[in-house]
Amino acid sequence: MRRKGLKRSGNKTCTLPKGSIAVIAEKPRAAEKIAKAIGSPVKCRMYGVPYWLVRVDGRSVVVASTAGHMYAPSTDERGYPTYNYYWAPIWESDRKAGYLKKYYRLLSSLLRQASMYVNACDYDIEGSVIGYMIIKHLGDERRAYRMKYSSLSLSELKKAFSNLQPLDRDMVEAGITRHELDWIWGINISRALTSTAKRLSNKRLILSAGRVQTPTLVEAVNRWRRINLHIPTPTISLQLTLEARGVKFKARTHGWSPETKNEALLISRELRKVGYLRVVESHGKRKTMKPQPAFNLGDLQLEASRLYRYSPSRTQSLAEDLYLDGLISYPRTNSQKLPPTIDYASIIHKIESMNYGELSLLARELRRETQGVYRPVQGRKEDPAHPAIHPTGERPGRMDRDHERIYDLVVRRFMATFSKPAVIEDHVLILTDFKGRFYESRGTLVLSEGWLRYYPYSMPRQSKIPLLREGEKARILDVEVKVEWSKPSINLSKTSLLKWMENVNIGTEGTRARIIEILFKRRYLTQDGGRVDVSDLGYTVTTIIGELFPQLQTPDLTRTFESLIEAVRIGRTSRETVIREAINTIDELLEGFHARLPRVRENIAKALGAKPPSNPCIICGRESATGRPASLCSHHKEALEGLKEALPVIARRLGLSKSEALKRIASMRGQVGLWVKEVAREALRNKTLSKALIGQG
Numbered sequence: 001m002r003r004k005g006l007k008r009s010g011n012k013t014c015t016l017p018k019g020s021i022a023v024i025a026e027k028p029r030a031a032e033k034i035a036k037a038i039g040s041p042v043k044c045r046m047y048g049v050p051y052w053l054v055r056v057d058g059r060s061v062v063v064a065s066t067a068g069h070m071y072a073p074s075t076d077e078r079g080y081p082t083y084n085y086y087w088a089p090i091w092e093s094d095r096k097a098g099y100l101k102k103y104y105r106l107l108s109s110l111l112r113q114a115s116m117y118v119n120a121c122d123y124d125i126e127g128s129v130i131g132y133m134i135i136k137h138l139g140d141e142r143r144a145y146r147m148k149y150s151s152l153s154l155s156e157l158k159k160a161f162s163n164l165q166p167l168d169r170d171m172v173e174a175g176i177t178r179h180e181l182d183w184i185w186g187i188n189i190s191r192a193l194t195s196t197a198k199r200l201s202n203k204r205l206i207l208s209a210g211r212v213q214t215p216t217l218v219e220a221v222n223r224w225r226r227i228n229l230h231i232p233t234p235t236i237s238l239q240l241t242l243e244a245r246g247v248k249f250k251a252r253t254h255g256w257s258p259e260t261k262n263e264a265l266l267i268s269r270e271l272r273k274v275g276y277l278r279v280v281e282s283h284g285k286r287k288t289m290k291p292q293p294a295f296n297l298g299d300l301q302l303e304a305s306r307l308y309r310y311s312p313s314r315t316q317s318l319a320e321d322l323y324l325d326g327l328i329s330y331p332r333t334n335s336q337k338l339p340p341t342i343d344y345a346s347i348i349h350k351i352e353s354m355n356y357g358e359l360s361l362l363a364r365e366l367r368r369e370t371q372g373v374y375r376p377v378q379g380r381k382e383d384p385a386h387p388a389i390h391p392t393g394e395r396p397g398r399m400d401r402d403h404e405r406i407y408d409l410v411v412r413r414f415m416a417t418f419s420k421p422a423v424i425e426d427h428v429l430i431l432t433d434f435k436g437r438f439y440e441s442r443g444t445l446v447l448s449e450g451w452l453r454y455y456p457y458s459m460p461r462q463s464k465i466p467l468l469r470e471g472e473k474a475r476i477l478d479v480e481v482k483v484e485w486s487k488p489s490i491n492l493s494k495t496s497l498l499k500w501m502e503n504v505n506i507g508t509e510g511t512r513a514r515i516i517e518i519l520f521k522r523r524y525l526t527q528d529g530g531r532v533d534v535s536d537l538g539y540t541v542t543t544i545i546g547e548l549f550p551q552l553q554t555p556d557l558t559r560t561f562e563s564l565i566e567a568v569r570i571g572r573t574s575r576e577t578v579i580r581e582a583i584n585t586i587d588e589l590l591e592g593f594h595a596r597l598p599r600v601r602e603n604i605a606k607a608l609g610a611k612p613p614s615n616p617c618i619i620c621g622r623e624s625a626t627g628r629p630a631s632l633c634s635h636h637k638e639a640l641e642g643l644k645e646a647l648p649v650i651a652r653r654l655g656l657s658k659s660e661a662l663k664r665i666a667s668m669r670g671q672v673g674l675w676v677k678e679v680a681r682e683a684l685r686n687k688t689l690s691k692a693l694i695g696q697g
Contacts (some may be wrong), residue, residue, distance in 0.1 A: 002108045014044035014053060020060040022114035022139065023147070023161075024107070024131050026121040029324040030152060031065035034120055037157035038063075047102040056161075062110050066103050069126075071133040073183040080191040081590055083184055083583050087133060111138040118164060120147040123385050124332055125569070126510060128168050128176035141167065151329040152383075153392040167460065169384075174569035177578050181561060184579070185211040188586050189552070192593055193544060200601060201610035207541050208522060212515050214545060215555040217524055219500055221399060221542045223492040224534040229639055230673035231646045231665070232655050236264045240439060242277065242431075242474040247466040250432060251277070251474075254440035258334035261481065262655045265436075268479040274434050276473045281430035284467070288421040291451035293336040293379030294388035294414050297509040298502050300331070300406070305495040307457060308405055309530070312498045312513035318406045319389070326394045328410050332510035333386035336379020338417065342387065344374035350393030351411065359411050362454050366415050376417040383509075390414045415454040422450035427465055431474060440467050483654070485671050492532045504555045504560060543607045547600040548593045557585070618686070619678050630678075630688045639675040643683075643693055654656050658694040 025031035028050055035041035035052035038061065042053045051064040089104055091097040111117065117139045119131030128146075135144045139463040146696040150157050186209065191534040193207035225693045240251045258264035295303070297316065304315040319331035338344075352363035379388070391411045399407065429441040443465030446452065452459050468474065490496070494516050501512045519525045524538030534542075545552055561582065605611040606623050613623040617633035624631035633641060642664070651654040665672055666680035683689040 005373065014042065016053065016062055016110060016113045017060050018113050019115045020062050020113055021056075021116045021117040021118060022111050023061060023063040023120045024132055024134055025063065025065040026127055027067060027324060028065045030120075030122075031063045032453075033152045033154070033324075034147075034157050034161070034324060035061075035063040037154040038161045038545075045633075047105045049102050051106065051110065062114070063262060064107060064110050066107065066121075066130060066134060067100060069130055069133075070100060070107075071137065072106060073180055075187070080188045080195070081586060082187065082191075085180070085183060087137075107134055108138055111135075112366060114139060115143065117141075117144040118147050118161075118188075119144060119167065120160075122330060122332070123148050123150065124330070124510065125171055125175040125178065125508070128171040129179065129556070132167065132172045132175075145288045149330075150387060151392045152323060152326040154326070156392075170569050170571050173575050174565050177568045177575040178565050180575070180579055181582050182211055184582060184586065185209075186213075188590065189214075189549065189654050191567075192590060193541070193548070195547070196544070196597065196604065197608055200605045201608040203608070203610070205608070208550070209541075209545060209552065211558050211561065212501075212511070212514070214549075214552045215506065215558055216497060216501060216515060217519055217538060218542050218545070218553045219555075220497060220519065220525055220532070221534050221539060223490050223496070223534075225635070226490060227488045227492060228635065228673040228675045229642060230488040231639075231676050232487070232668070232671045233646060233649060235484050235486070236261055236267060236653060237336060237482045237484065238264055238271075238439075239480045240271070240476055241478040241480075242276070242441070243477050244472065244474040245466040245470055247464065248477065249443070249463075249465040250475075251429070251439040251441040251442055254430065254438040255438060260653050260655055261483065264481045268481055270435075271433060271476055271479050275476050277431035277433055277439060277476065279429055279468045279470055279472045279474065280432050280438075280468055282428070282468055284425055284427040286423060286425050286447070289424050289450070289452070289460075290421050291377045291416050291419055292413065292455070293377050294338055294390055294417050296334050296336050296381055296388055297331050297385070298334070298512075299336070300329045300389060300409065300500065301498060301513065303409060303457070304406060304493060305493075307409075308402075311494045311517075313517045314402075315406065315496075316510075316513050318403055319410075321403060322407055322410070325396070326392055327396055328388045328392060328479060329388075329390050331389050332508075333383045334381050334391060334394060334509045335383035335388045336381045338378065338388050338390060338414075339377040343388065344376070344418070345372060347391060347393040348415070350395075351391065351415075354393075355393035356395060359408070362412070362415055366418060366454065369420070370418055374418045380631075409457070412455045416451040419451035419454055420448070422446060422452045423448035424460060427467060429465060429468060429474075453626070485668075487671070488673075493530070494527075494532070506555045540607050544604055547603060548596055549589055551589060551592075575663065602626060607683065619682055630686065630692060635675045636679050639673065639679045640689070640692065643676060643679060647693060662690075662694060 023034060025034055032052060035054055039054035039056050044051055044053060051062060053362040054061045054063065070089060071087045072090045073085040074093050075082055075085045077084055091100045110264050111337040116432060117135045119135060120263050121127035135141050144167050146166065146168050147160045148165055149160040190207065191207060194205065197205040197207050237253050242249055242251055258267060301312040301315045304310040320327045325333055348363050348367055352360050352367060354360060360434055389410055391414055396407060425445045425447050427443045430647055431439045443463050444460055447464055497516050498512050501507050507515055520527065521537055524541060526533050526535050564573065564578045568575055568578060602611065606613055615624040615631050617636055619636050622633035625634040625637045626632045647658045647661050651658045655660065662680055662683060666677060666684055683693050
């Protein structure tokens with residue numbers, strides 16, 4: 001009689017004998033690949049979840065999986081501060097995680113029969129914690145081992161299973177530290193914010209904060225403010241179309257520019273009348289352009305955003321799919337290095353042999369170019385767990401366009417690292433007019449493609465100019481007066497936030513994209529097409545945090561604890577020490593919170609909309625930062641002050657009155673900050689505001 005939950009697969013039984021080896025993978029697709037790599041598996045099901053039975057060297061092996069994290073810190077305590085927690089199944093406290101229950105039941109049944117356990121989850125901090133927690137709660141960590149691999153290729157998986165390692169205790173401790181740190185940080189600060197919001201507004205608002213989430217949101221708000229306060233200023237220049245030796249080319253003012261549009265128009269008429277420029281300097285320079293290293297996850301996310309406008313989370317998801325299909329190595333890596341232990345010749349040979357369009361042709365070219373000797377260019381960044389992202393050489397099946405694009409980027413960048421530098425020639429002409437004013441023309445030619453043959457996405461834009469000698473003349477065909485408006489010095493997008501997180505070293509390569517998505521999920525940030533904005537809720541949260549927890553506005557504290565987590569990973573400190581320090585820090589934050597609350601209570605109530613502003617802004621209705629009769633909030637006040645300085649400059653350069661310049665600003669699209677435009681438009685119908693900006697005229 002079969003046990004409940006087990007069934008036969010064909011004429012082979014799925015009954016698991018006692019004393020088996022239990023292998024735990026992170027996802028079902030990974031589990032299936034592991035099972036196929038180590039033997040001839042029988043596919044079985046229990047509770048609707050697949051698992052695989054294999055015989056290896058006379059022993060029974062069961063390969064099963066979870067679906068991500070099964071356990072997380074939890075508590076039965078209400079209020080704050082709370083530092084008493086335990087690890088429990090996620091689905092017990094989070095209804096959205098109910099899908100995990102069937103995996104839990106499966107693993108509970110299978111691991112009871114095992115005498116040895118293998119954590120075969122992804123080899124990183126998260127995978128180490130996922131597998132360890134399952135073994136700790138459902139098995140026996142004293143009889144547990146770690147399976148280490150960087151790709152799901154059958155050969156690498158087979159080798160990893162034959163060479164099991166002891167549990168990676170330091171990595172497990174670092175991962176548990178990160179989770180416990182994030183939990184006590186998030187639950188205490190979030191509960192303090194939520195309870196304050198409820199008391200002051202009598203509304204049920206869930207305001208969340210996080211160790212990495214909060215400084216990232218604050219950075220987004222700071223960028224949003226600068227963009228909304230941007231006042232574009234015009235720069236006037238001349239662009240000339242020239243001709244010499246039968247070649248047409250462009251030149252622009254060099255080292256100077258007309259002060260005003262009227263001056264530029266006058267000069268353009270003079271130049272047309274004279275009809276030529278004379279060459280005073282001509283020089284060319286050849287330079288080599290070294291190959292770029294193979295991708296780490298951050299580089300791949302930035303490149304996919306640049307080329308295809310994919311969000312960081314989308315790129316990460318696509319790359320993880322390719323990894324699970326066995327096509328590329330583990331993508332959540334920070335490494336830009338390819339170690340000599342990888343069999344490059346075999347990978348290139350497989351790509352060449354699989355008849356996969358242009359990639360196979362390029363692999364053949366690379367083999368001939370290198371004569372089979374593959375020495376990759378190495379980047380600066382390293383990862384102790386995994387090399388840079390590279391193809392495995394397995395032939396892809398049918399892929400949609402998005403997966404194919406990411407696969408193409410990875411393979412091309414990998415091949416490019418073995419190729420020669422490209423050779424580029426830059427040529428510069430400096431020309432002068434009849435009054436000694438200088439103009440510059442630049443040309444760029446790719447003399448030898450080198451690695452750009454394999455990775456054309458980094459190809460510089462080529463432009464041809466004639467190689468003139470000093471004293472030669474170039475005929476003026478046309479003169480165009482160019483008015484170029486300045487753009488904000490920063491931008492706000494998912495990719496720019498990811499890059500900022502990397503630069504300030506908060507979060508990890510695997511968590512940054514997810515944290516950014518959380519800000520959108522909580523509706524702190526919104527997106528319309530390519531434009532990212534801060535919602536009223538997101539601005540309110542940062543306002544309250546600024547009033548009550550100012551230390552959380554910068555990444556300094558977060559970065560400090562990131563370094564402590566790394567110290568745990570390399571064995572320099574203990575999890576207990578870091579958690580104790582975190583508790584002391586949170587106690588200090590909450591002490592400051594309680595001291596500040598009475599002083600800022602009214603500001604917070606107004607921010608939450610619980611108390612109407614005593615003097616509302618005439619544009620947006622927020623609390624005014626100026627007196628009547630032109631009451632403006634702090635945003636619009638700052639925009640007004642900026643406009644006061646900029647309008648005379650804009651008017652003079654364009655030859656307009658200040659009133660005409662104001663109308664120009666009010667009518668511009670996409671180039672002017674929202675708050676600036678709102679002030680400009682209000683000033684056109686509000687005499688008091690207009691007088692403040694342009695005086696009587």
